[in-house]
Amino acid sequence: MVKDGAQLYTMEGIAAGLIMLLTTYLVLGSTSVYTPGDTHLTDMQLEQVGSDILKIMDTPANHTSKSSLRILIDNTDTQGFNDSFSGTYFNSPNTRAAVTAFGSSRIRIKTTIWFRNQTSNAVEKYTLYSSPDDIANPAAEGPGVRVTRLVHLDARPPGLQALDFEAWESMRDKPQEVLVEVLMWQV
Amino acid sequence: MREDSAQLPVDFLVGFTIFILCLIMVANFVPSLLVGLQRTSGIDYDAVAYRTGVVLTEDPGWPAGNPVMGEFFPGDARPWEQGANESVIRLGLTLTTDSPNILSINKIDKFFNGTFYGNDYRTKLLFSNYQYGYNISLQSLWPLNPDEPILNMSIGEPHPTGYGYIRRYVFIKQNSNATVNLNTTTKKDVVPVQLAYTAMTEEEVDQEFRIRLDGRLLYNRSIATPYKIDLLKESFTIRITNLSFVLNRSDLNPSPVAHNLTNWTYNECATEPHPEDRTFPVSANLTKIIFYPDCKVPDIPFYANRMVVTIDDRMDSVGRQVLEGAVPLSYNPPVYDTIQLDIDPLWPPGTPLFDSTQCLEIGLVFDDRDHCPGQGFPLPHTLIHGSFVYDYFNVTRPDLVPGMLEVSIW
Numbered sequence: 001m002v003k004d005g006a007q008l009y010t011m012e013g014i015a016a017g018l019i020m021l022l023t024t025y026l027v028l029g030s031t032s033v034y035t036p037g038d039t040h041l042t043d044m045q046l047e048q049v050g051s052d053i054l055k056i057m058d059t060p061a062n063h064t065s066k067s068s069l070r071i072l073i074d075n076t077d078t079q080g081f082n083d084s085f086s087g088t089y090f091n092s093p094n095t096r097a098a099v100t101a102f103g104s105s106r107i108r109i110k111t112t113i114w115f116r117n118q119t120s121n122a123v124e125k126y127t128l129y130s131s132p133d134d135i136a137n138p139a140a141e142g143p144g145v146r147v148t149r150l151v152h153l154d155a156r157p158p159g160l161q162a163l164d165f166e167a168w169e170s171m172r173d174k175p176q177e178v179l180v181e182v183l184m185w186q187v
Numbered sequence: 188m189r190e191d192s193a194q195l196p197v198d199f200l201v202g203f204t205i206f207i208l209c210l211i212m213v214a215n216f217v218p219s220l221l222v223g224l225q226r227t228s229g230i231d232y233d234a235v236a237y238r239t240g241v242v243l244t245e246d247p248g249w250p251a252g253n254p255v256m257g258e259f260f261p262g263d264a265r266p267w268e269q270g271a272n273e274s275v276i277r278l279g280l281t282l283t284t285d286s287p288n289i290l291s292i293n294k295i296d297k298f299f300n301g302t303f304y305g306n307d308y309r310t311k312l313l314f315s316n317y318q319y320g321y322n323i324s325l326q327s328l329w330p331l332n333p334d335e336p337i338l339n340m341s342i343g344e345p346h347p348t349g350y351g352y353i354r355r356y357v358f359i360k361q362n363s364n365a366t367v368n369l370n371t372t373t374k375k376d377v378v379p380v381q382l383a384y385t386a387m388t389e390e391e392v393d394q395e396f397r398i399r400l401d402g403r404l405l406y407n408r409s410i411a412t413p414y415k416i417d418l419l420k421e422s423f424t425i426r427i428t429n430l431s432f433v434l435n436r437s438d439l440n441p442s443p444v445a446h447n448l449t450n451w452t453y454n455e456c457a458t459e460p461h462p463e464d465r466t467f468p469v470s471a472n473l474t475k476i477i478f479y480p481d482c483k484v485p486d487i488p489f490y491a492n493r494m495v496v497t498i499d500d501r502m503d504s505v506g507r508q509v510l511e512g513a514v515p516l517s518y519n520p521p522v523y524d525t526i527q528l529d530i531d532p533l534w535p536p537g538t539p540l541f542d543s544t545q546c547l548e549i550g551l552v553f554d555d556r557d558h559c560p561g562q563g564f565p566l567p568h569t570l571i572h573g574s575f576v577y578d579y580f581n582v583t584r585p586d587l588v589p590g591m592l593e594v595s596i597w
Contacts (some may be wrong), residue, residue: 018203019203045237048355052288056356057286059413062584088328089328092591
């Protein structure tokens with residue numbers, strides 16, 4: 001039964017009040033314009049650099065030799081990959097120090113090789129190189145960037161057996177394409 | 188009957204809700220109007236630097252010649268690095284469109300050492316008349332050649348505190364070169380040809396050393412673009428050394444002069460005996476340079492593009508001659524040991540047509556005969572004859588060298 005007392009809490013009043021509060025919140029919140037792209041320019045630069053380094057590593061120096069990336073994977077040279085990617089290219093001692101958004105010595109990488117299982121055809125992976133500083137380290141700045149490149153192998157890398165026996169068993173010993181994925185982050 | 192129970196009617200609520208929703212939409216729209224279309228203090232310099240880096244490292248520039256390496260059609264404009272600065276539409280450093288991150292040393296030289304002005308870089312690379320500040324530098328990660336410092340080139344001013352930046356990694360491709368060492372070669376076609384003693388006394392000997400450029404070998408499709416010898420767009424150097432070894436090979440040259448036979452009578456020029464008639468030859472005069480289109484009949488007696496001829500590493504005007512625009516040799520210097528030809532790209536129309544279907548020979552004609560004016564027969568002191576094929580087996584092609592390109596914009 002409807003009464004005519006001080007009806008401060010009628011359903012309609014509550015609804016009206018909520019609408020007004022919501023309106024006020026939305027109006028005040030609309031004054032901020034978010035551009036998510038502005039916060040990732042440094043990541044784009046890092047991604048471009050990583051992509052370039054992978055491309056350079058995968059290009060032979062002359063038309064009779066193999067690329068250094070191919071040799072590193074064939075030899076399962078874990079430290080050699082980091083020495084080449086980070087040491088030779090990123091931190092080249094012959095280039096002058098550049099004032100950049102990312103200091104060359106603050107970069108860490110983790111390299112994963114993706115391949116297909118010879119039996120199930122499922123995509124599997126093994127870690128070629130992992131930095132001692134994990135990306136989950138609180139000192140890491142930002143989520144990191146990922147660069148990839150498809151590389152042709154003539155056969156299963158023989159050194160993989162010592163590094164990751166399960167991956168070596170799963171990988172077919174035939175010509176194949178593998179995906180080299182390098183995760184890069186700053187500390 | 189209107190009641191006074193302080194309840195909002197439903198239709199009022201509906202109208203109020205519609206009004207509030209419209210107010211929310213307008214309020215959300217207003218800030219985007221305030222962003223502004225011209226943000227003179229907010230240019231994204233990182234984006235400009237990135238775009239500039241892409242143009243330099245992934246584009247060959249314009250004009251770039253024919254997009255297919257080794258092909259030439261009459262309408263193809265001369266590549267920008269070979270033409271005048273005014274002909275440049277866009278500056279790019281790669282070999283071709285399908286070889287990103289592989290830079291041409293010739294384009295690098297022209298870009299960093301050419302006589303471009305600041306506004307040239309702004310209009311042909313930054314594509315804007317806005318007075319951007321810029322600094323573009325290229326360094327090789329290790330020396331291009333042994334015993335040389337690393338390549339380090341830059342243009343522009345030092346950057347201020349705030350600036351846009353991009354770094355790109357590239358490969359630098361250098362030009363090819365060939366060294367013909369007459370002292371070590373064992374190929375028959377590069378050592379002097381023996382001639383019979385009797386024939387030599389009566390016939391004129393053609394003393395010509397040829398360098399064969401076969402486009403069908405050089406532009407072989409089995410060679411990938413970054414490793415091809417592209418003589419249409421690249422300079423090349425040919426160095427012939429140890430000519431003295433040839434000049435003094437008595438086992439190869441049966442002439443009495445080469446053997447310094449003292450009992451042989453040379454009746455000619457008896458009144459003006461020449462010392463070299465009786466001694467081993469020590470030099471040969473380079474008389475002319477001939478081009479053979481299609482490796483056949485000689486056509487052009489001299490080079491029509493630009494070629495530098497250096498004799499015995501001499502830097503004087505006789506030893507070092509710059510041939511440009513159909514000019515013959517100014518001097519016929521004696522060659523004691525070395526000839527070096529530094530030849531500009533064979534882009535038409537300066538030279539006989541040379542492309543992936545053509546063959547071209549360069550003939551170096553020597554004359555070391557002792558000519559007694561108006562008297563007798565010329566007798567060569569030695570025989571310089573043979574040919575050298577400029578192909579992937581005989582030529583030195585330096586490895587690709589990695590480098591780092593940095594672009595700063597403010």
